[in-house]
Amino acid sequence: MPDTVKTLLFVCTHNRCRSILCEALTNHLAGGRLRAFSAGSQPAGAVHPETLAQLEARGIATAGLKSQSWEAFADLAPDVVVTVCDSAAGEQCPLWMGATAKVHWGLPDPSKVPGPGPEQDAAFAAVIATIEGRLQHLLTREPEHLDQAGFVEALVSLTTEEY
DSSP states (O other): OOOOEEEEEEOSSSSSSHHHHHHHHHHHHHHTSEEEEESSOOOSSSSSSSHHHHHHHHHHTTTTTOBBBGGGGGTTTOSSEEEOSHHHHHHHOGGGGGTTTEEEOOOOOOGOOOOHHHHHHHHHEEEEEEEHHHHHHHHTTTTGGGGGHHHHHHHHHHHHOOO
């Protein structure tokens, strides 16, 4: 079995909320067992302020998080690209992604809930709980020991369960 750190690229159209949450939570929870990055097909250019506030409130590092184009990762060669919004899942990926495995983790956008306030806080908490649940379940499968097919299968299986 392989014993390597797997690399994930989380993609959302604007790369300002959901993909950023996935990047930060993965790097925080995985403790070096996974590497995560995030990007957008049409990046907003700034991370949603509530995304940063929610991560910081949970003690998760936000330094270096930024809204950026997926073109910035043309040399990355991730093991898997995970789309987290439905519009990004339907977009034509750049040629450099080639045969890279793609998985869709559709997540609701908490930044679209008017805020700040309790409703937006609840929306962020729900999405963060889903991401954390998926990641914790993935980590129990010891992704660093999975081959590529097993890793993709593990990521896909996480979309059929509720966390």
